[in-house]
Amino acid sequence: MxxxxxxxxxxxxGQIPIAGAKNACLTLMPATMLSEEPLxxxxxxxxxxxxxxxxxxxxxxxxxxxxxxxxxLAMSSHxxxxxxxxxxxxxxxRASILVLGPMLARDGHxxxxxxxxxxxxxxxxxxxxxxxxxxxxxxxxxDGYVHAKAPLGGLKGGVIDxxxxxxxxxxxxxxxxxxxxxxxxxxxxxxxPEIVDLAQCLRKMGAQIEGEGTSTITIQGVDRLHGxxxxxxxxxxxxxxxxxxxxxxxxxxxxxxxKRSLIEAFCxxxxxxxxxxxxxxxxxxxxxxxxRVKAVDVxxxxxxxxxxxxxxxxxxxxxxxxxxxxxEEKIFENRFMHAPELIRMGAQIDxxxxxxxxxxxEGLKGAPVMATDLRASVSLILAGLAAEGETTVSxxxxxxxxxxxxxxxxxxxxxxxxxxxxx
Ligand code: EPZ
Numbered sequence: 001m002x003x004x005x006x007x008x009x010x011x012x013x014g015q016i017p018i019a020g021a022k023n024a025c026l027t028l029m030p031a032t033m034l035s036e037e038p039l040x041x042x043x044x045x046x047x048x049x050x051x052x053x054x055x056x057x058x059x060x061x062x063x064x065x066x067x068x069x070x071x072x073l074a075m076s077s078h079x080x081x082x083x084x085x086x087x088x089x090x091x092x093x094r095a096s097i098l099v100l101g102p103m104l105a106r107d108g109h110x111x112x113x114x115x116x117x118x119x120x121x122x123x124x125x126x127x128x129x130x131x132x133x134x135x136x137x138x139x140x141x142x143d144g145y146v147h148a149k150a151p152l153g154g155l156k157g158g159v160i161d162x163x164x165x166x167x168x169x170x171x172x173x174x175x176x177x178x179x180x181x182x183x184x185x186x187x188x189x190x191x192x193p194e195i196v197d198l199a200q201c202l203r204k205m206g207a208q209i210e211g212e213g214t215s216t217i218t219i220q221g222v223d224r225l226h227g228x229x230x231x232x233x234x235x236x237x238x239x240x241x242x243x244x245x246x247x248x249x250x251x252x253x254x255x256x257x258x259k260r261s262l263i264e265a266f267c268x269x270x271x272x273x274x275x276x277x278x279x280x281x282x283x284x285x286x287x288x289x290x291x292r293v294k295a296v297d298v299x300x301x302x303x304x305x306x307x308x309x310x311x312x313x314x315x316x317x318x319x320x321x322x323x324x325x326x327x328e329e330k331i332f333e334n335r336f337m338h339a340p341e342l343i344r345m346g347a348q349i350d351x352x353x354x355x356x357x358x359x360x361x362e363g364l365k366g367a368p369v370m371a372t373d374l375r376a377s378v379s380l381i382l383a384g385l386a387a388e389g390e391t392t393v394s395x396x397x398x399x400x401x402x403x404x405x406x407x408x409x410x411x412x413x414x415x416x417x418x419x420x421x422x423x
Contacts, residue, residue, distance in 0.1 A: 003394040004407065006384030007416040008366065011251030014413035015283075018239045018257040019045040020071075020232030022402050024194040026095040027171040028201055028232060029053045032062060032075040033102035034178060035205055037227030039075050044232050046070040046404045048397070052093045056085060060099065080107065087113035087144060093401075094118060097125050098168065100148060101176035104137055108150040114141070119373045121332035127162060127169035134158040135173070135180050157182030157221055165190050165302040170217070171198055177219040178207040186217040192303040193262050197233040204228035236262035238403060240310040241378050243267075243286045245410065247275045248317050248386040250288050253413050258284035265306045269314070272296045273321065295323030295360055300331050312338045312379035319347035320386055321360035329354050338376035341369040345383055345391065366391040374402045381406065385415055392420070 020043035030053075032039040044050060046069075054064045054073075062077035083103055090096040090113040103110035115125065125146075129139050132148060136156040140147040157180045160173050170190040175198070177184035189195070191213050199212035205228045208220035234257045246253040247270060260267050260279045267277050267284075273296045276287040295318060300308040308331040318325040319342055329335045336356050339349045344367045348359040366389030371377030377399040384391030393399075396419070399406060410417050 001394065002396050003392050003420050004381060004396050004399070005418050005420055006381055006391045006393070008385060008387045008389065009414065009416040010249065012246050012249050012253050012413040012415060013251050015254045015256055016242045016409045016413060018234050018242065018255055019043075019404055021045070021194055021197070021235035021237070022047055022049055023167070023237070024197045024233045025050055026053055027098050027194060027198050028230065029057060029073065029075065030098045030102045031175055031198065031201060031205070032057065033060070033077045033080065033099060033106050034175060034202070035225040035227060036078045037076070039205070039227055040229040041073040041075070042071065042229065042231045044071050044073045045235060047402060048400045049093055049095070049402065052089065053095065056089045056096050056099065059086060059089060060103070083107060083110050085112040091116050094123060095168070097128060098171055098175075100128065100146065101132060101172035104132060104148045104150055105155055105176040105179040108154055110148045112146050112148070114144050114146060119337065120335045125168075127164070127166045128172045131160045131162070131169050131173035132176060134160045135176055135184065153181065155180035157184040157219070160184065160186045162186070162188040164188070167192050167195065170195055174198060174209070174217060174219065175202070177221060178202055178209070178225060180221040182221055184219045184221065186219075188215055189217045190302060191215060193233055193236060201228065201230040204230055234259060234262060237307065237309045239263060239284070240266050240307070241313050241382070241403070242409065243270065243277070243284065244313050244317055244382050245385060245413070245415070246286045247273070247288050247293065248320060248382050250290070251414070252285065252287045254280070254283050254285045256283045260284060263307065263310070265304055266310055269296050269298055269306060273317065293317060293321045295321040295325035295358070297326045299328040302331070308332060308335065309375050311335060312375040313382055315339070315349070315356065315358060316342065316379040316383040318358040318360060319349070319364060319383060321358070324357060324359045327356045327358065329356070337372040338379045341372075341376070341380055342383055344369055345387055347383070363388055365389060368392045368394070371395040371398045374398050378403060378406070381417070385410070385417075
């Protein structure tokens, strides 16, 4: 298992290009199942999760070609010849559940393995299943698999009332409803930019959708969808992560492709902490001089609130802040596993249930630490950039799931960072 060695090296300077969004691409790819015509995604990120989704779609009979150094995904699911998403693939990546809605809507039947446990929380899929039942599907759980059947003539439009906001369940319902007979209304829908991106792509394929980005989405089902080409939206979580690099180390970095509207709540917190953000035509510039960041409180919420996927990285910054901050994690019940690792680097953090109280320290010290999940891994790298001496982050396979070329991107702005291949 590779690890990453980071040595604190002072202020950063330069430009970092931001890739397409993992969490948009992972829902756009299954949308290919909704049509027999080709769907091409441009600006696709080059990540292990995208390769896992590729393997899954290919196992169902779809063709997926990776072009232009991996940034273009040319897909066609003309010949779907297998309707079972196998546990061996699904256990690697929960987003695999997103093939359920499209496959059911397209061919009226699907068998998908339940994703199983996750480091950051229980993460059930009950809302996905309830949404498809509201469209007339019959679902049976057997041997760890969901066996789904549409009524004769296919799924039927219906009203879906989500008791809590779920990104994935909204995506599954939205995709399935595009081919359901009649009108579907999704209430308390997720409003994330990845949902908006999915709706825009589906509309290009001929779907009739209104209200994406709001809490109520209305879909008029159509008989068939056609092919399209669609650019994947910028990755707002990668964007926020790299904005924190000059925030924690000082300096000035321009994030190419960055847009403030994708992470407004996060930008507001960063500015409240004393970091300068400038929006340019097609980038964001982040500056921090010699001033020490100030402690700010954070509560994670569904979009447009503060994203849970930036909580760990924000905690790394708060470890060096002036004063005490409280971070409340409201989305996942077990998403503070980076805290004990940051404490190994000299941070002062007290975790009580869903609240973490961080008392800022003058400086962190490098140490060997271990990544426990995707966002925790990059928060340790950020802390290492600001720490005195060397930090070695192990288990970086977590990182490869959601960040492409971390070492190259951070080195290009002056960070001292390298990947160590295990012998
Ligand atoms: C998506 O996960 C993202 N993953 C997550 O990013 C992100 O943290 C999360 O949304 C919240 O923003 C992808 O898009 C692939 P949810 P998802 O359904 O769809 C509960 C990363 O780091 N829930 O919005 O799985 C659930 O347990 C990842 O890139 C149910 O109870 O998240 C959680 O507490 C991590 N039943 C809450 O809802 C359900 O059927 C929100 O989960 C579904 C969800």
